[in-house]
Amino acid sequence: MLAYIARRLIQTVLILLGISLVTFVLLYLVPADPARQIAGRSATAATVENIRQQLGLNLPFHEQYLRYLSGLLNGDLGRSYLQRTEVSTLIASRLPASLLLMAGAILCELLFGLTMGVIAALKRGTRTDDTLMIASFIGVSAPQFVIGILLLYVFAVQLGWFPIGGYGTFAHLVLPSITLGFLGAGWYARMMRSSLIDVLRQDYIRTARATGMSRTKVLLGHALPNAILPIIAMIGIDIGLFMSGIVVVESVFGWPGIGQLAWQAIQRVDIPIIMGVTLVSACAIVLGNLIADLITPLIDPRIKLR
Amino acid sequence: MTEQTPPSLLEVDGLTVQVATPAGAQTVVDGLSFRLARGKTLCIAGESGSGKSMTALSLMQLLPKPTARVTAGTARLAGRDILALPEAEMRRVRGRHIGMIFQEPMTSLNPVLSIGRQLGDAIIAHGAGSEKETRRRALELLDQVQIPEPERRLSQYPHELSGGMRQRVVIAMALAQNPEILIADEPTTALDVTVQAQILALIRKLQADRGISVILITHDMGVVAEMADDVLVMQHGRMVERSPVDVIFSAPREEYTRRLLAAVPRLGEMKGTLQPKRVLARPAEACPARQEDGPLVEVENLTVRFDIKGGILQRAVRRVHAVEGIYFTIRRGETLSLVGESGCGKSTTGKALLNLIPWQGNIRVAGRSTKGLRPTAMRPILRDVQMIFQDPYASLDPRMRVGDLVAEPLVIHGLAKGSELTDRVAYLFRRVGLSPEQMRRYPHEFSGGQRQRICIARALSLSPKLIVADESVAALDVSIQAQVLDLLQDIQDETGISYLFISHDMAVVEQISHRVAVMYMGRFVEMGTRAQIFENPQHPYTRKLMQAVPVADPSRPRRAFVEKAEDLPSPIHPLGYVPPRQEARDIGGGHLVWETLRA
Numbered sequence: 001m002l003a004y005i006a007r008r009l010i011q012t013v014l015i016l017l018g019i020s021l022v023t024f025v026l027l028y029l030v031p032a033d034p035a036r037q038i039a040g041r042s043a044t045a046a047t048v049e050n051i052r053q054q055l056g057l058n059l060p061f062h063e064q065y066l067r068y069l070s071g072l073l074n075g076d077l078g079r080s081y082l083q084r085t086e087v088s089t090l091i092a093s094r095l096p097a098s099l100l101l102m103a104g105a106i107l108c109e110l111l112f113g114l115t116m117g118v119i120a121a122l123k124r125g126t127r128t129d130d131t132l133m134i135a136s137f138i139g140v141s142a143p144q145f146v147i148g149i150l151l152l153y154v155f156a157v158q159l160g161w162f163p164i165g166g167y168g169t170f171a172h173l174v175l176p177s178i179t180l181g182f183l184g185a186g187w188y189a190r191m192m193r194s195s196l197i198d199v200l201r202q203d204y205i206r207t208a209r210a211t212g213m214s215r216t217k218v219l220l221g222h223a224l225p226n227a228i229l230p231i232i233a234m235i236g237i238d239i240g241l242f243m244s245g246i247v248v249v250e251s252v253f254g255w256p257g258i259g260q261l262a263w264q265a266i267q268r269v270d271i272p273i274i275m276g277v278t279l280v281s282a283c284a285i286v287l288g289n290l291i292a293d294l295i296t297p298l299i300d301p302r303i304k305l306r
Numbered sequence: 307m308t309e310q311t312p313p314s315l316l317e318v319d320g321l322t323v324q325v326a327t328p329a330g331a332q333t334v335v336d337g338l339s340f341r342l343a344r345g346k347t348l349c350i351a352g353e354s355g356s357g358k359s360m361t362a363l364s365l366m367q368l369l370p371k372p373t374a375r376v377t378a379g380t381a382r383l384a385g386r387d388i389l390a391l392p393e394a395e396m397r398r399v400r401g402r403h404i405g406m407i408f409q410e411p412m413t414s415l416n417p418v419l420s421i422g423r424q425l426g427d428a429i430i431a432h433g434a435g436s437e438k439e440t441r442r443r444a445l446e447l448l449d450q451v452q453i454p455e456p457e458r459r460l461s462q463y464p465h466e467l468s469g470g471m472r473q474r475v476v477i478a479m480a481l482a483q484n485p486e487i488l489i490a491d492e493p494t495t496a497l498d499v500t501v502q503a504q505i506l507a508l509i510r511k512l513q514a515d516r517g518i519s520v521i522l523i524t525h526d527m528g529v530v531a532e533m534a535d536d537v538l539v540m541q542h543g544r545m546v547e548r549s550p551v552d553v554i555f556s557a558p559r560e561e562y563t564r565r566l567l568a569a570v571p572r573l574g575e576m577k578g579t580l581q582p583k584r585v586l587a588r589p590a591e592a593c594p595a596r597q598e599d600g601p602l603v604e605v606e607n608l609t610v611r612f613d614i615k616g617g618i619l620q621r622a623v624r625r626v627h628a629v630e631g632i633y634f635t636i637r638r639g640e641t642l643s644l645v646g647e648s649g650c651g652k653s654t655t656g657k658a659l660l661n662l663i664p665w666q667g668n669i670r671v672a673g674r675s676t677k678g679l680r681p682t683a684m685r686p687i688l689r690d691v692q693m694i695f696q697d698p699y700a701s702l703d704p705r706m707r708v709g710d711l712v713a714e715p716l717v718i719h720g721l722a723k724g725s726e727l728t729d730r731v732a733y734l735f736r737r738v739g740l741s742p743e744q745m746r747r748y749p750h751e752f753s754g755g756q757r758q759r760i761c762i763a764r765a766l767s768l769s770p771k772l773i774v775a776d777e778s779v780a781a782l783d784v785s786i787q788a789q790v791l792d793l794l795q796d797i798q799d800e801t802g803i804s805y806l807f808i809s810h811d812m813a814v815v816e817q818i819s820h821r822v823a824v825m826y827m828g829r830f831v832e833m834g835t836r837a838q839i840f841e842n843p844q845h846p847y848t849r850k851l852m853q854a855v856p857v858a859d860p861s862r863p864r865r866a867f868v869e870k871a872e873d874l875p876s877p878i879h880p881l882g883y884v885p886p887r888q889e890a891r892d893i894g895g896g897h898l899v900w901e902t903l904r905a
Contacts, residue, residue: 003616125372203413206368211428211479212401215393221427225418300418301463 004305005290012286019282020072023275024065032269038081055081068275077279078272080265087276091258095280097167098257101249102242104177106235109184114231116185117192121227122219124197132189139186144245148179148252165254176253180245184238188231196227229300232292239288243281314341315486315519316365321379321389323360323369323543334360336543337379342487347513347520349530349551351566352540353783354754358523359409361540362491364389365521366406367396383487401431405480409492411472415464421448421475422460428479447478450515452508469648470501474508481512488513489521494529498647498810503854506532510864525783527570528856531555532864539563551860569785571813573855577841582641582795582818600673601635602771602804603659603691608632608667610654610828614878627877628654630828630885631667636772639802643815645851646825649877652808655825656774659806660691672771689719692765696777698757702749708760709735709745715767734763738793755786762793769801776808791818812855816840824848828877829888834897844899 035052036043052058056067071078077087113136120132155175156164162175199205200223208222246259254260258277265273297303323335335357342348350358363369364376365388380387388399400406408414416424425444429435435443441460448456451474464472473493480488490509494502506529513520522533530537534551539562547560558564610629613622629651636642644652658665661676661684669676671687679687692715695701702711713731716722722730732742738759749757758778765773775794779787795818797803809815815822816836823833824847832845843849879885890898 201370203408203410204416207408207414207476207479208416208424208427209368210366210400210406211431211482212397212399213427213431214397217427217431222416222419226416229418301420302417302465 001305005294008290008293012283012290015286016279016282020069020275020279021065023278024068025061027269027271027274028061028064030269034081034269034271037269072279077276080273081270082268083270083273087272090261090273091276091280094256094258094261097255098246098250098259100173101176101180101246101255101257102239104173105180105184105242105245106238108177108181109188109238111185112181113185113188114192114228116189118196118219118224120189120193121196121200124193129193133193136186136189139182140190141186142182144179144183144248145252147182148175148249151175151179152252165252167254167256176249176255179252180242180249183245184241187234191230191234192227195230196223199223199227202226225299229296232295232299234292236285236289236292240281240285243284313344315344315383316342317380317382318342318365319380319382321361321364321381322377323357323364323374324377325360325374326372331377333377334374334543335364338540338543338545339379340538340545340548342519342521343535344486344519345513345517346535347522347533348536348538349534350521350523350538350540351525351527351530352546353525353566353785355542356540357543358540359491360543362406362489362521362523365489366400366404367391367393368400368406398432401428401480401483401485403485404487404489405483405485406489406491407473407476407480407493409495411469411476411496414476415472417464419463420460421462421464421467425460425475425479425482428482431483443482444478447482448475450481450512451475451478452504453478468501469497470504473497473501473505477505477508477512481516484516485518487519487521489523491523492525493522495524495526499812499854499856500647500850502529502856506856509533526856527555527567527784527858531858531860531862532856534860539566555858555860565785567858569788570858571784571788571811571817572858573813573816573852574840576816576836582820582836602638602640602672603634603636603806604668604670605632605634605655605659606668608655608658608665608669610651610658610663610665622881624878625881625883627828627879627883627885629658629665632823632825632828632830634823634830634833636804636806638771638804639798640820641798641805641807641818643807643809643819643822644825645809645812645815645822647810647851650825651828651877652825653776654828656693656776656806656808659772659774660688660693685719689768690771691774692768692770692772693774693776694758694761694765694778696780698754698761698781699749701761702757704749706748707746708749708752711749712745712760712763712767715764719768721768730767731763734767737766737797738763739789753786755782755790758782758786758790759793762790762797766797770803772804772806774806774808777810778807779814780809780811787814794818812840812852824851827875830890830898830900832897832899833890835895838895838897842897844893844897 035048035055035057039048039051056064059067068078077091079085080087080090083090116132116136120129123129152164152175155161162171166172205218205223208218246257247263249255250257250259251263258280261273262277265277293305297305319339321335321338322333324331325334338361340348350361352358360369360374365381367389369375376389379389381389383399383403388396391399422441422444425447426440429440429443444460445456448459453459453471453474459467467475488509493509494505497505509520510533512518522529524530531551536548537551537554538548539546539554539560541562546562547554547558549559554563555567558567608629609631612626612628614624614626615621616623632655634642644655646652654663657663659669661679671690674687676684676687702708709731712734713727716727716730731745735742735745740756740759740763749760752760779790782790791814794805798805805818807815807818819836821833821835822839823830824839824845825831826847832839832843832848839848840852843852887903888900889903890900892898
């Protein structure tokens with residue numbers, strides 16, 4: 001078990017190295033000039049050149065990357081070009097908000113997705129099933145900014161049940177969580193439905209029913225633990241979906257998380273922040289998958305981590 | 307039957323089950339009526355598709371909905387028609403009045419729940435009990451089904467138990483609420499013979515102890531003879547014959563029953579003959595093993611071990627000793643059978659012959675060594691060695707036409723194309739008893755026996771010198787099995803092909819083999835001609851195997867209950883493990899018996 005985690009963490013380091021390189025190359029190739037952005041429109045060519053020298057942007061690519069990497073190995077994510085603050089400080093101040101939003105979104109996904117999936121599986125072939133599957137398909141295909149704006153219009157503007165934007169109370173959390181979780185809920189509903197239908201056909205469900213157990217018990221105690229297994233693997237992948245989702249959702253709802261931070265940084269070519277957020281996202285994705293892989297053997301005793 | 311039967315526990319009248327198919331409703335059980343007497347065993351016997359499993363499931367109202375349903379008939383249990391009960395009331399019949407065990411022990415337990423949990427849930431299926439009481443009852447049940455170390459089993463999971471142990475757990479679950487009726491649907495079909503004998507004896511003992519009635523569903527007339535008081539023979543959903551067990555075997559009234567019994571291979575029926583059954587039937591064409599150009603296959607010190615990896619660097623931590631240093635030869639025109647229980651290494655040996663897995667030792671096919679050959683270099687040898695697998699449903703690509711499937715080896719080896727290819731395939735179809743018109747169909751349009759014929763045609767397409775037949779008739783009904791065995795022997799008579807026939811079924815092996823090797827734990831324990839092995843078995847394991855085979859003769863005394871359940875030892879050992887040395891002793895006429903040497 002410990003050996004397994006150790007091996008996965010070593011893998012994580014390699015993955016992060018690869019991601020940092022790819023991101024760095026992409027940013028290097030972007031035809032925007034950070035020095036010009038920092039200096040402002042009215043600055044002279046000399047000032048811009050001066051800033052470029054200071055930030056080391058005039059160095060060849062590999063030297064820039066090595067400089068960044070050596071900082072990274074010392075735990076230094078660099079300083080923001082524009083905000084003149086440590087990137088790590090910026091991210092640390094924004095991360096809790098994003099984590100809270102993700103937790104809310106996962107809850108929404110599981111709550112709506114699994115419920116819909118279970119009901120659809122139990123009523124398969126009926127009109128209820130069709131309706132739920134259409135709903136889930138809409139969830140999978142609708143763009144998040146559309147859902148966000150629609151929810152805002154109906155529940156915040158028209159009904160006034162929730163605040164329009166901002167951060168702080170539980171009420172602030174509801175609409176962004178639903179928006180972020182909408183896509184996943186659709187996926188979960190579809191996966192849960194097919195997974196449960198498959199499990200309900202298995203021999204061991206027949207064995208359980210042959211003992212005279214109640215349907216509820218067969219479903220909750222014997223079928224669901226099996227049906228949930230593919231969903232757990234999915235949660236790990238979901239963290240990746242969230243990372244792209246929060247950029248949109250946080251902008252729509254004015255949520256002060258790292259998605260918003262990234263969005264602002266991209267507009268201003270604030271390379272250290274973009275790099276930092278990308279690496280944190282990558283970490284989250286890798287960790288999410290690791291956690292999913294660690295949970296699976298707790299439910300499925302056939303899986304042993306080695 | 308109007309004999310002086312004790313009052314019936316269950317009375318089934320006119321049971322009719324229909325299954326919805328794209329072509330409309332199909333009747334799979336047609337007006338079936340029978341009585342189940344208290345404390346007796348009724349065997350429902352029949353081949354696949356006879357509707358015997360559907361009968362069992364309909365009695366439990368467990369038919370796969372909504373495709374299958376009971377359309378007519380009644381089943382009276384203590385005066386109530388259980389077919390008409392609503393689900394909530396039927397639930398109280400399940401487990402309490404009727405318990406059921408199933409064919410496939412590997413899939414009939416929930417993989418993510420512990421044995422204790424599943425057994426506990428069965429015990430408290432109707433109402434709660436204290437945790438302590440449930441546990442005590444679970445231990446008691448595991449003890450009754452003769453599972454060693456019941457305490458430890460409670461916290462184990464199904465995958466940690468062998469098939470036989472799992473089936474015992476399923477039996478314990480079925481008996482958890484003391485039902486009056488136990489329905490057993492092919493309970494031992496998926497098990498090894500020695501385990502089958504244990505389970506059948508266990509069911510008989512539990513029945514005697516508790517006085518329950520048993521409905522045993524089986525295709526195996528040997529099992530029928532061992533278990534039944536009454537027998538109901540079914541075909542195409544209808545009852546063919548219903549008689550007490552001795553009448554069925556001594557004086558079957560119906561033609562179908564007679565044919566069914568005739569098709570059953572019986573262990574020991576070949577006593578005193580030297581050639582395989584089919585050869586004997588047509589002595590004019592007898593084809594003795596041709597020996598002029600030396601053995602076709604020579605295997606020396608074949609060893610197959612698989613590493614189990616672990617740790618940070620994924621290094622080997624333990625090793626599966628699948629095959630441990632076996633020697634054998636196969637002559638031209640000869641059938642050598644490898645017989646043994648699951649996990650003994652017989653399939654692994656077959657795969658090694660085709661270089662499908664890494665192995666150590668020496669294998670020569672027609673004088674050419676196959677050691678370390680790359681796939682391209684192996685190809686000409688594979689023209690001589692082909693394989694037929696166990697499951698004809700899984701070994702044909704469902705998206706290819708069967709004609710293309712049979713043609714594929716010829717195309718791969720570049721042996722024929724165009725009209726010549728079509729002609730060869732048509733010839734092969736006729737050769738295995740299929741019509742060339744069927745070439746354009748897909749595998750799902752064929753029955754199991756026909757599919758196995760297609761597999762044989764495919765293996766024959768390259769005119770190989772050896773066919774490795776890995777449990778090739780195990781999945782087939784007895785009558786179909788007999789036809790396929792006849793076909794294999796006809797082909798041998800005609801072409802002088804050799805077979806390595808891998809099987810767990812002693813009776814089948816007796817019919818088809820020239821020579822037999824008995825395998826146990828990756829090694830041969832005994833090898834000799836068919837007569838030597840079957841008429842004079844020397845190794846204790848060979849004897850145990852033969853005794854375990856159910857005999858289709860109800861007059862034979864039923865075997866006593868075996869006190870202790872046992873599992874095969876594990877073939878997984880630590881890395882440095884050196885297997886004990888064994889040596890073969892020739893006890894006369896090439897009859898080899900292996901003995902372990904004490905170091």
